[in-house]
Amino acid sequence: MDITRRRLLILLPAAAIAWKFVQAGTPESSPNYILAEHWWGMLIDIPKCIGCGSCVRACAEENDVPDGYYRTWIERYHVADWKIERPEVESPNGGKQGFPPNEIGDGKNFFVPKLCNHCVDSPCTQVCPVGATFVTPDGVVLVDKSYCLGCRYCVQACPYGCRFINPKTNTAEKCTLCYHRITKGLTTACCEVCPTGARQLADLKNPKDPIHDFLKTHTVQVLKPHMATGAKVFYNGMDGSVR
Amino acid sequence: MFKDVEHLVRLAAVMLIALVAFVVLRAAVVPRSFGQYGHYRGAAIAEVAARPIAFAGHDTCEACHTDVVDQKKQGRHIVLSCEACHGALARHADNPASVTPPKLDTAVLCARCHEANSAKPKASPQVVTADHSGGLACDTCHQPHRPKIDTQPATKPATEARK
Numbered sequence: 001m002d003i004t005r006r007r008l009l010i011l012l013p014a015a016a017i018a019w020k021f022v023q024a025g026t027p028e029s030s031p032n033y034i035l036a037e038h039w040w041g042m043l044i045d046i047p048k049c050i051g052c053g054s055c056v057r058a059c060a061e062e063n064d065v066p067d068g069y070y071r072t073w074i075e076r077y078h079v080a081d082w083k084i085e086r087p088e089v090e091s092p093n094g095g096k097q098g099f100p101p102n103e104i105g106d107g108k109n110f111f112v113p114k115l116c117n118h119c120v121d122s123p124c125t126q127v128c129p130v131g132a133t134f135v136t137p138d139g140v141v142l143v144d145k146s147y148c149l150g151c152r153y154c155v156q157a158c159p160y161g162c163r164f165i166n167p168k169t170n171t172a173e174k175c176t177l178c179y180h181r182i183t184k185g186l187t188t189a190c191c192e193v194c195p196t197g198a199r200q201l202a203d204l205k206n207p208k209d210p211i212h213d214f215l216k217t218h219t220v221q222v223l224k225p226h227m228a229t230g231a232k233v234f235y236n237g238m239d240g241s242v243r
Numbered sequence: 244m245f246k247d248v249e250h251l252v253r254l255a256a257v258m259l260i261a262l263v264a265f266v267v268l269r270a271a272v273v274p275r276s277f278g279q280y281g282h283y284r285g286a287a288i289a290e291v292a293a294r295p296i297a298f299a300g301h302d303t304c305e306a307c308h309t310d311v312v313d314q315k316k317q318g319r320h321i322v323l324s325c326e327a328c329h330g331a332l333a334r335h336a337d338n339p340a341s342v343t344p345p346k347l348d349t350a351v352l353c354a355r356c357h358e359a360n361s362a363k364p365k366a367s368p369q370v371v372t373a374d375h376s377g378g379l380a381c382d383t384c385h386q387p388h389r390p391k392i393d394t395q396p397a398t399k400p401a402t403e404a405r406k
Binding site for chain 1: 277280281282283284287288290291292293294295296297298300301322323324326327330331354355356358359360361362363364367371
């Protein structure tokens with residue numbers, strides 16, 4: 001077939017449309033994402049959390065978390081007067097549907113959202129016998145589903161109770177910090193839907209990330225610092241009663 | 244030197260075969276990317292990252308729904324991401340015609356954030372919905388994108404606007 005000017009003019013838009021479909025069909029990759037340029041963590045601003053459960057619902061939807069299991073959850077603390085060593089903690093259905101009103105007399109009440117702390121020296125990755133879980137070069141603790149034996153060592157090792165065995169796949173599962181989102185320049189599902197900004201994804205290697213100013217000017221704590229896990233989920237305004 | 248050197252040669256041969264078998268088998272069964280970054284399969288990182296997204300993100304929503312953004316700018320709900328209430332809608336963003344967001348039940352949805360609870364921060368606007376609206380859907384009076392009601396009713400419910 002000779003390529004005449006007329007045929008070329010017809011062919012070109014057709015090829016362009018076809019190319020659009022080819023592009024749409026290939027899974028979204030992140031060619032511009034460089035592992036060494038990021039170091040992920042999260043900031044949780046406890047005084048802002050209203051316990052609405054949006055994060056828990058969003059996480060379940062984004063990551064197909066089975067019912068009754070949680071990659072993130074919210075706890076409601078009740079501390080009676082001076083008894084900070086004996087807080088009453090509840091988390092009905094992980095806080096997925098919010099919390100019923102509570103009017104427990106004296107003391108203070110507040111919410112604490114929890115998730116994987118993406119520890120630098122994570123106990124869960126240290127105990128894995130097969131190298132199925134690991135800290136990525138950008139600081140996220142992930143599970144290799146096709147390598148996991150389901151031996152549950154990591155579930156026991158995590159001091160924060162952030163892991164579970166998925167009943168369908170029988171492999172260990174946990175928060176991925178929405179790795180499939182953050183590598184595409186999006187924030188995590190929980191941070192996306194948080195109505196008060198109580199959860200903020202933080203890139204600790206990005207000097208422009210507002211986390212740095214926040215950390216300089218606020219009293220920030222990690223969970224169980226005595227475990228020396230190198231947790232990277234920072235809690236602002238956290239009460240001493242939080243476990 | 245040795246009397247029965249033949250034995251040793253045989254033993255060495257067997258060990259050599261075992262070593263070769265081990266090296267060959269190991270190369271065959273250990274994934275190529277194992278050890279790329281550490282003691283794990285490097286390709287697993289890309290596999291986890293390849294998962295499709297469910298929440299499109301508010302930037303995607305706002306690219307089309309500029310009218311809603313203008314409305315939200317007039318009220319305090321401007322800080323809310325669209326999908327905080329409307330749910331995960333990446334599929335709608337990919338194909339707006341065939342996937343449409345479900346209608347929301349404001350009586351349930353608004354209460355999740357605004358139902359009074361002593362554990363909520365005091366600055367967060369809260370009401371006791373039973374007293375405030377008596378089970379009426381919130382959007383009977385409030386426009387969720389711009390929730391403040393301009394003309395306040397003469398008798399303002401006592402529990403309202405505990406800010």
